[in-house]
Amino acid sequence: MYFSVRSDRSRSGPPFPGGLKIAGRGLFMGEEFLLPLGTNTIARIDTRSGETLETVDVNETVGNLFTYKGNLLTVNETEVAAYYTREALDRSIDRTDPDAPQSLNLKSLLALADDNTLNAIILLEQALERDPDNTETQYLMAEALVEGLEEDFPQFRELAIKYEEIVHDRTLKDKLVQLLALGDISAQAYRSAFERLMELVENQSAEAFSPTQFGAESIQVDEKLSIDADTWIASTLATAYDRCPPEQQVELAAMVVQRGSKIRDRAVAYRRRQLAYLRFLPPAHPFILELADDLYQLREYTAAEQMLQTVLTSGSRENRDTALKLLSEVPVPELQRLSVFGGGALGQFSPRDLPEQVSAAPRIGEIDWNDGMVELSVSDGQTYRAVGKLPLRSERWGREPVSIALQDRVVAIYNGLGESIARISYPTTVPEDNQHSVDQAWVRGGLLFIETTAEVVVFDMIRAFQNRPDALLWRQPLSGVTATTQAKLIKVVADTRLGFANAQRVASFNIAVGPLTSVGVPVQSGSTLVMKDVLTGKNLWTRTGYRGELQMVCRGDELAVIETATSQQAIEVLSIRDGTVIRRNLKEAIPVATWFVCDEWIVDIDEIQATDSSSEIMERPFGLRIWSPFDESIEMKLNLEPGSRCQHENFRYIAAVEPSGRLHTIDLKRFGEPEDRSPTATAAGGEDSGTSNFEGYSVQTIPQQGSALDTIALEAVGDKLLVLGNYRGEGSSVRASAIYQVDGVIGRMIPVHGYVFAIDKNSLQLAWPQPVEAYNMTFPQMQPRTSNMFALYRGFGEKTVAALVRASDGRIACQHTFEPQHRSFAMTVSPLQQRITIDAGGRRLGFQVSNQPTPPEPVAHISP
Structure with a gap:
């Protein structure tokens, strides 16, 4: 270690470079002052002018500065580090034997201090000729080679290869291999880079693994990009493999298979660590599948699911199919909570006592409901519930769906029956005057990711089903992703021309949260973009420079x-x-506003200029633009009439209703798939919309006479999409405070005032011959969607109305009117018992669905 002192006094700069803070007591050395700054910086300051002459970054954490026998010492709370000074080095050189290894070593340090790396290496070569086993010379040679490769890789590459074998220090050895591999990649020597990194990975022992095992926590690739060291190894291996010619890939694949076979019988923790470096290599995927299966056996379900994501995105078809089969297997804790029998019924069983019929039971949505008469029973009392469902992106690989709610610092998870099956404590981390509201959530298998105004937070739902206290995996305030972005976040809500309110963050810096990818989630804070590991919250890579x-x-x-x-x-x-x-x-x-994104598709709102500036129409026509930035082509553009209303269902389906009654439906998940359309349907890609290749339809519906659309909602029930209209006539609207918020009790209730249409999810065509007409009603958003019926509810006014509507054809199955004791709503379904229960207004309404088409008639009628 050394601290260089230069005579260059022409430099100028701020007293404390980079805005760093003082880290300890400084030290006077003649007319200069040495000052410790930040974590690992020492500044040399001219005491006469106050000018910062030089700053040096060291590997150790700096503290108070002292001198001892001419050398510089820094002392912090946990360690003491010593650094050479030029004066001490010069005095230590043996004048009687200037060519002794020790003297040559000291001269090399002076050469390094003068930035003369080549001269330092020449001096060290001379020292090695005299004493090849001198450990100090070997260490200094390793330091000089690393510095030389960082300065000028082509000049020092051959020297680094020549002396690579004498480098024994683990940190320097790993750093040297990193630099050689980077240089090989730049020189397109991909096989050499791959072999070096494989050797580096294979030489690690189980005990040697640590977050900083490759010499540093992150590698600065260029001025804008730094990569976590472990992530860099994995990604560079994949880059080298992908760029090798096919004949070399066969040989490299054999190396990977050999390594996977060698560790196959090692402990799961060791294999997991080793295979993390090989996860992007297709030859390693069979071993990853084996490891994931072992993690399932150890009940580390969510970790296994995350490990399989790279196989899904870059594996062979055979390996992808195997991964999907594993992912579709229901973990035992999930089976206990999400089966058709209900979460409460199975919670009493341990995994080994779980009845066989449970695992063999049909899925909730696979049970056919009766289509006959509905019998109603009414009793007092109810299960109190006051929550609103979060907008959710879900990937469950065929497993039972879940719904998520967040209220009173608790995350509530609901099964397909409408039961609350898990509750996770979620204490706030922001001040009371800056309470966050929920934007959206992702569910991927057992992983739950929630984005709020102020932070992102990740949960393990499988652990929550087991009532484990470690269900919260990590959380990250969006105002503190980087050290320079500490600020208050607020959220503003504004009406849009689509007929719904849109919320946006307001801050003095830029904030954005990207999609959940196979490796993590990207988060922007200020000018920095960070990819966060989805299981740990660790920074995988960081890019800077965004404005x-x-x-x-x-x-x-x-x-x-x-x-x-x-x-x-x-x-x-x-x-x-x-x-x-x-x-x-x-x-x-292009001057457009983004509405939302789905997979690779961006949905923008494109306003069209009105042709008549004197028109009294307050709303101009606009269009929806759906495009992919990967090929920068517009996949669809749908022009809409003034006064049209749009909505999406969980970021996948889009419905747009025009005042003329034309209804457009789009499924973003089926963009680019082969067309399979009914000849009776009118494609939305026709002359009305100007679309090209997408999956959607336009149909003519019945316009609401004498009324204008205020809002619409798009909600899924079974295999149907419900378009819920909220019309206003003669200047009135059902959108009132009584519907949107009733003393904070009801939560999110969707207003319904006018027509309700049903769309078949598969064909995207109208599913009912006529729409349902419902006035002054609401659609409780938290109701379960797995039966053949849905509820409409009026929880305001003197009378409460609860109605069940058949999703198959729009018929009213049952309706009940009563005087409410208070305002609330909860609903559960039981497909095995063919029963639906609604708790509303202080009453419990039990709906028994039978196969009997009409009420029973008497066999005979006898009268006097």
Whole structure:
């Protein structure tokens, strides 16, 4: 270790470079002052002018500075570090034997202090000729080689290869291999880079593994990109493998298979660590599948699911099918809570006592409901519930669906029957005057990711089903992703021309949360974009230099980052593995507002200029634009009449209703699939919309005479999509405070005042011959969606009305009117008993669904 002192006094700068704070007591040395700053910086300051002459970054954490025998010491709370000074080095050189190894070592340190790395290596070569086993010389040679490779890789590459074998220090050895591999990649020597990194991984022992095992927590690839060291190893192995010619890939694949076979019988923790470096290599995927199966056996379900994500995105078809089969297997704790028997019924069983009929039971949505008469029973008392469902993106691989609610610092998870099956304590981390509201949530298998105004937080639902206290995996305030972005966040809500309110964060810096990818979730805070590991919250890679707020979508192993600044729009396509730029394009920005994203698709609102400026119509026509930044082509553009209303269902389906009665429906998950359309349907891609290749339809419905649309909602019930209209006539509207918030009790209740249409999810065509007409009603958003019926509810006014409507054909199955004791709503379904229970207004309404088409008639009638 050394501290260089230079005579260059021409430099100028701030007293404390980089805004660093004083880390300890400084030290006077003549007319200069040495000052410890930040974590690992020492500044040399001229005491006469106050000018900062030089700053040096050291590997150790700095503290108070002292001198001892001419050397510099820094003392912090946990360690003492000593550094050479030029004066001490010069005095230590043996003048009687200047060519002795010790003297040559000291001269090399002076050469390094003068930034003369080549001369330092020449001196060390001379020292090694005299004493090849001198450990100090070997260490100094390793330091000099690392510094030389960082300065000028081509100049020092051969020297580094020549002396690589004498480097025994683990940190320097790993750093040397990193630099050689980076240079090999730059020189397109991909096989050499792959072999070096494989050797590095294979030489690690189980005890040697640590977050900083490869010499540093992160690697600074360029001025904008730094990568976590472990992530860099995995991504660089994959890059080298992908760029090798096919004949070399066969040989490299054999190396991977050999390594996987060698560790197959090792402990699960060791295999998990080793295979993390090989996870992007297709030859390693069979071993990852074996490891995931073992993790399932150890009941580490969510960790196994996350490990399988890379197999799904970059594996062979055979391995993907095997991964999907594993992911579709229901973990025992989930089976206990989400089966058709109900969460309460199975919670009493331990996994080994779980009845066989439970695992063989049909899924909730697979049970056919009766289609006959509904018998109603009414009693006092009810299960109190006052929650609103979160907007949810869900990937469950065929497993039972869940619904998520957040209220009173508790995350509540509901099964398909409408039962609350798990509750996770969720204490706030923001001040009371900055309470966050929920934006959206993702569910992927057993993983639950929630984005709020102020933070992101990740839960393990499988642990929650087991009532484990470690269900909360990690959380990250969005105002503190980086150290320079500490600020208060607020949320503002504004009406949109689509007929719904849109909420946005307001802060003094840019904030954005990207999609849940196979490796993690990207989060922007200020000018920095960070990919967070979804299980641990660890920073996998970091990119800096962004000026505007980002939009992000993902396709496979690529992340598209769209940055709009003034009149220019930059589209960067990054590798989700390590954040490197795959391609970049700069073009003129289009004045549109983004509505939401789904997979690789961005849905924008495109306002169309009105042709008649004197028109009294308050709303101009607008359109929806759906496009992918990966090929920058517009997949669809749908022009709509003034006064049209739109809504989406969990970021997948879109419904748009025009005042003329035309209804458009789009399924974003089926974009680009082969067309399979009924010849009787009118494609939305026809002349009305100008669309190209997408899955959607337009049909003519009945317009509401004398009324105008205020809002619509799009909700899924079974295999149907319900378009819930809220019309206003003669200047009145059902949108009132009594519906949107009743003393904070009801939660989210969707207003219904007018027509309700049903769309078949598969064909996207109208499912009912006529719409349902419902007035002054609401659709409780938290109701379960797995039966053949849905509820409409009026919880305001003097009379409470609860009605069940058949989703199959729109017929009213049963309706009950009563005087409410208080305002509330909860609903559960039991397909095995063919029973639906609604708790509303202080009453418990039991609906028994039978196969009997009409009430029973007497066999005979006898009268006097």
